[in-house]
Amino acid sequence: MAFQEILLDVADGIATLTLNRPDKLNAFTGRMMHELIEAFDRTDADDSVRVVIMTGAGRGFCAGADLSAGAETFDYAARSDDLSSRAGQDSPIRADGSVDYAHEGVRDGGGRVTLRIFESLKPVIGAINGPAVGIGVTMQLPMDIRIASSAAKFGFVFARRGIVPEAASSWFLPRLVGIAQAMEWCATGRVFGADEALRGGLVSRVVEPDALLAEAHALAREIADNSAPVSVAMTRQMLWRMLGADHPMEAHKLDSRAIYARGRQADAKEGVVSFLEKRAARFPDTVSSDMPDFYPWWQPRTYG
Numbered sequence: 001m002a003f004q005e006i007l008l009d010v011a012d013g014i015a016t017l018t019l020n021r022p023d024k025l026n027a028f029t030g031r032m033m034h035e036l037i038e039a040f041d042r043t044d045a046d047d048s049v050r051v052v053i054m055t056g057a058g059r060g061f062c063a064g065a066d067l068s069a070g071a072e073t074f075d076y077a078a079r080s081d082d083l084s085s086r087a088g089q090d091s092p093i094r095a096d097g098s099v100d101y102a103h104e105g106v107r108d109g110g111g112r113v114t115l116r117i118f119e120s121l122k123p124v125i126g127a128i129n130g131p132a133v134g135i136g137v138t139m140q141l142p143m144d145i146r147i148a149s150s151a152a153k154f155g156f157v158f159a160r161r162g163i164v165p166e167a168a169s170s171w172f173l174p175r176l177v178g179i180a181q182a183m184e185w186c187a188t189g190r191v192f193g194a195d196e197a198l199r200g201g202l203v204s205r206v207v208e209p210d211a212l213l214a215e216a217h218a219l220a221r222e223i224a225d226n227s228a229p230v231s232v233a234m235t236r237q238m239l240w241r242m243l244g245a246d247h248p249m250e251a252h253k254l255d256s257r258a259i260y261a262r263g264r265q266a267d268a269k270e271g272v273v274s275f276l277e278k279r280a281a282r283f284p285d286t287v288s289s290d291m292p293d294f295y296p297w298w299q300p301r302t303y304g
Helices: 030-045 109-118 169-177 179-188 194-199 209-226 229-244 248-263 266-276
Strands: 006-011 014-019 051-056 124-128 131-133 145-149 153-155 191-193 205-207
Touching (some): 014 030, 051 209, 145 194, 153 194, 205 209
Parallel strands (some): 131 153, 145 205
Antiparallel strands (some): 153 191
């Protein structure tokens, strides 16, 4: 797939993924959805990529869904544009007019993106450079670290548009910021600044606009230069997936498997020897071929 609405650049172990519709404040479209999913497929498959940074071109991160379809913007059954995620599919509307809610065509495009980011084998850093509302903020939630420019603004504006939060944000947002803060932001639908995002736990730091990408790259560089890729990939999935565990014993079971498996691999030996020899580690294991034999340990998830 040739990208038209995003840019993907890989250099020195860091992939920079840029939403690239600056004249539209990078408003989200069906094409952008497909391109983002493809980009994360590529970064997962590329062992040279150690970290992904995601940002926006121009003065915005993402202004939310492209509203050019007007009143039909969120009425997927009424839309016919060939960029829709439902293009080419039979309709979820049954002959009697009822809706088959388990139909693939009912799925929201933002959720497809956030679930793909959730599955990423590489850590994802959000460099939020400007306005980020609607899907522009919910797509950030499965990112591992979010750094905001002081010029950034955020808004879970769904109730003000007559819809509800999407992109699996009802799962992600309360886990990140707590139920009270999540409900306040979603119920009011207000747009708020980077300082409030920092106080609420949505972002981990706020920097001046001209320092944003340098800050994100410095953090990415620290990960890429010092950490074993397989260990980072495993750790990312372990931390996210244990958010839903009902007892710490589930984490103990998983930790035990992971430590046992990794302890037998070359990375663990290199990690210890390089420390004792007081030199930088050269980790040989790769995500494409050396994930532990019990990975993935979770049951496959399907829609419907």
